[in-house]
Amino acid sequence: MHLTAFLAATLREDPSGSLPAGYRRLIRAGYLRPAATGVIWLPLGLRLVSRIGDRLTEALEARGWARVLAVPGIAPEPGGGAGGGAPAIGSPESTRLSPPPGLISLAESYKRLPLKAFQLAWRNQAPQAGDPFQSAVRLLLEAWAVADRPEVPAIGKELAASLGSALHPLGLDVVLAHLAPEPAAPIELCIGSGGSGSEMLGCSGCGFVARAGSISVAATSPDAEPLLPLERVATPGADSIPALCSLLDLPAERTAKAMLIAGQPPGEKRDQVLLILVRGDRDVSWHKISWASGWRKLRRATPEEVEATGAVPGFASPVGLAHPWILIDQAVANSHNLATGANQTGFHLLNTTCGRDYAPWRVADIAAAMAGDACPRCGAELHREMGCLLGVCSPLLPELGDHLGTFADRSGGAAPLAGVSLEVDLTTVVGALADRQADDRGLAWRPMVAPFPAQLIAMPSCEAQALDLHETLLQRGIEVLLDDREASAGVKLKDADLIGLPVRVVVSQKSIAAGGAEVTPRVAGGPRVVPLEAVSSEILRLLG
Numbered sequence: 288m289h290l291t292a293f294l295a296a297t298l299r300e301d302p303s304g305s306l307p308a309g310y311r312r313l314i315r316a317g318y319l320r321p322a323a324t325g326v327i328w329l330p331l332g333l334r335l336v337s338r339i340g341d342r343l344t345e346a347l348e349a350r351g352w353a354r355v356l357a358v359p360g361i362a363p364e365p366g367g368g369a370g371g372g373a374p375a376i377g378s379p380e381s382t383r384l385s386p387p388p389g390l391i392s393l394a395e396s397y398k399r400l401p402l403k404a405f406q407l408a409w410r411n412q413a414p415q416a417g418d419p420f421q422s423a424v425r426l427l428l429e430a431w432a433v434a435d436r437p438e439v440p441a442i443g444k445e446l447a448a449s450l451g452s453a454l455h456p457l458g459l460d461v462v463l464a465h466l467a468p469e470p471a472a473p474i475e476l477c478i479g480s481g482g483s484g485s486e487m488l489g490c491s492g493c494g495f496v497a498r499a500g501s502i503s504v505a506a507t508s509p510d511a512e513p514l515l516p517l518e519r520v521a522t523p524g525a526d527s528i529p530a531l532c533s534l535l536d537l538p539a540e541r542t543a544k545a546m547l548i549a550g551q552p553p554g555e556k557r558d559q560v561l562l563i564l565v566r567g568d569r570d571v572s573w574h575k576i577s578w579a580s581g582w583r584k585l586r587r588a589t590p591e592e593v594e595a596t597g598a599v600p601g602f603a604s605p606v607g608l609a610h611p612w613i614l615i616d617q618a619v620a621n622s623h624n625l626a627t628g629a630n631q632t633g634f635h636l637l638n639t640t641c642g643r644d645y646a647p648w649r650v651a652d653i654a655a656a657m658a659g660d661a662c663p664r665c666g667a668e669l670h671r672e673m674g675c676l677l678g679v680c681s682p683l684l685p686e687l688g689d690h691l692g693t694f695a696d697r698s699g700g701a702a703p704l705a706g707v708s709l710e711v712d713l714t715t716v717v718g719a720l721a722d723r724q725a726d727d728r729g730l731a732w733r734p735m736v737a738p739f740p741a742q743l744i745a746m747p748s749c750e751a752q753a754l755d756l757h758e759t760l761l762q763r764g765i766e767v768l769l770d771d772r773e774a775s776a777g778v779k780l781k782d783a784d785l786i787g788l789p790v791r792v793v794v795s796q797k798s799i800a801a802g803g804a805e806v807t808p809r810v811a812g813g814p815r816v817v818p819l820e821a822v823s824s825e826i827l828r829l830l831g
C-alpha cells in the first residue's frame with residue numbers, strides 16, 4: 288500500500304485540548320481526524336479496527352460461533368435510534384440486546400440449539416462516562432446465543448471467557464466481573480486503565496477491577512444487637528444522610544436510606560415504582576437492582592410517582608407504607624435498630640428493623656461495593672482505581688420478560704427459548720490499546736493488531752529500489768506500508784515512529800552501499816542491514 292494513496296495525515300504537533308493520551312496519539316499519527324461535528328476514520332484507523340475485529344472473529348469462530356450480519360429493517364437499532372442513539376453499554380437505561388428476529392427464526396428445533404452468532408456493526412450509541420474515546424458512532428461486537436433455558440449460564444460464561452481470552456494476546460487483561468452469585472447473572476468485561484476511563488474498584492492482590500455497582504458484596508452476618516422499641520424523633524431539615532448523622536450523632540452505617548425508582552416489571556409495559564432501602568453509608572447499584580428485581584428501563588421516580596406511594600422525599604422509608612414493591616439490601620435486612628425516614632417531613636424513626644417494622648417484597652445485594660470491601664476473587668481489600676468497561680454479557684430469560692419464542696423440544700412439544708447477549712465496544716478497545724501500545728515517540732503496535740506488519744521508507748533517490756522491494760514483499764504475501772511521499776528523511780522517520788508499525792525498513796543510498804535495506808523493530812532492538820532479498824524473512828523473524 289502506498290502512503291501517497293492512503294490519506295496520510297500525521298500532525299506535527301500533539302492535538303491540543305484535554306483528550307486522553309491514546310486518542311491524541313491516534314489523531315496525531317493519522318488514524319482518525321476529528322472535525323467540528325463527528326470524526327473521520329482514516330485508512331490506517333480502519334485497518335486497525337478491522338484487524339481487531341478479525342482477531343475476535345477468529346477466536347469466536349474457533350469456538351463454534353457463526354458470524355452474521357443483521358441488516359437494518361430486519362433487526363431494529365437498539366433503543367430505536369432516536370435522540371442521539373442507544374444508551375451507552377452498561378448504563379442503567381440500556382436494555383438487553385435482543386437477537387435479530389431472523390436469527391431466532393432459525394432456532395425452530397432442539398436440533399439447532401444452541402444457536403450461537405455474532406456480528407460486527409457500527410452503531411449510533413452514546414459513549415460511556417469517562418470513555419477515552421468520545422465518539423457517538425461506535426464499532427460494536429454483538430453476540431447472541433439462543434438456547435434451552437438450562438444451557439444459558441454455561442453459554443454466558445463461555446462467551447465472556449472467550450472474549451476475555453481473545454483480547455489477551457491483543458494486549459488487554461480483561462477481568463470478568465459477575466454481578467451476582469447466581470449462575471446466569473450478567474458478566475461485565477473490564478480492564479484497569481491506569482489513568483483514563485472512569486473510577487472503579489480494583490484489587491492489588493489479584494488484579495481484579497470492576498465498576499463499584501457491579502461487584503458482589505458479601506452478606507454481613509445478622510446483627511446480634513437486641514431489638515429496641517421504635518421511636519419517632521423530630522429532625523427538622525435533616526433531609527439527607529449526612530444531615531441526619533450529624534443531627535443524631537450517628538454513624539452512617541446505623542442508618543438506612545430509601546430511594547424510589549420507576550421501571551417496568553417483567554412482561555409489563557406500564558411503569559411501576561420500586562422502594563429501595565440500602566444502608567446509609569452505601570450507594571445503590573442500579574445494575575444489581577435491575578438484576579434482583581428483573582425490572583427494566585430503570586429511572587428515578589418523578590415527584591408525582593413518589594407521592595402516589597405515600598413516601599415523603601428526604602424522609603422516605605418503607606415503615607407504614609402499603610406499597611407492594613419494597614426491595615431491601617441484604618445488609619439492611621441483617622441489621623437491627625437503624626434510623627430511617629418517618630414518611631413525614633421533619634421526622635425520622637429510630638430503631639427500625641426489617642421484618643418487625645416492615646415486610647420486604649425481596650431482599651438482595653443491591654448496594655454498590657466500596658473501597659475497603661473484600662475482593663470477590665481473592666478476598667483482599669478493594670481500592671479505588673481507574674478502569675474501562677469494555678462490554679456486558681447478559682442473560683435473556685423468559686422469567687425476566689425476554690420472550691424469544693418457542694422451539695420444538697425432543698418430545699415434539701413447544702418449549703420457551705432463552706438466550707445470552709453480549710456487546711463489546713471495539714471503539715473503547717481501540718482507545719485502550721492506543722493507551723498501552725505506545726512510547727514517547729508514538730504508537731507501537733503489537734503484530735496482532737498492527738494495520739500493517741512494516742513500514743517501508745524510500746529515501747531520496749532510492750524510490751525505484753524501494754518500489755521493487757515493495758513488489759517483492761507483496762509477492763511473498765507481506766503487505767507493507769510504503770512511504771513514497773516526497774518528504775525529507777527526518778519527516779518520514781518521525782512519521783514511522785508516530786504510526787507505530789512493528790518493523791521499519793529503510794532503503795537509502797547508505798543502506799544500499801552497506802548491502803541492502805536497514806531493518807529496525809519499532810519496540811526493542813537496533814537497526815540491521817540485510818540484503819534486499821532477505822528483507823521478507825527478516826520481517827517475519829521480527830514479527831515472531
Ligand SMILES: [Zn+2]
Nearest residue numbers: 490493662665
Ligand atoms: Zn483480588
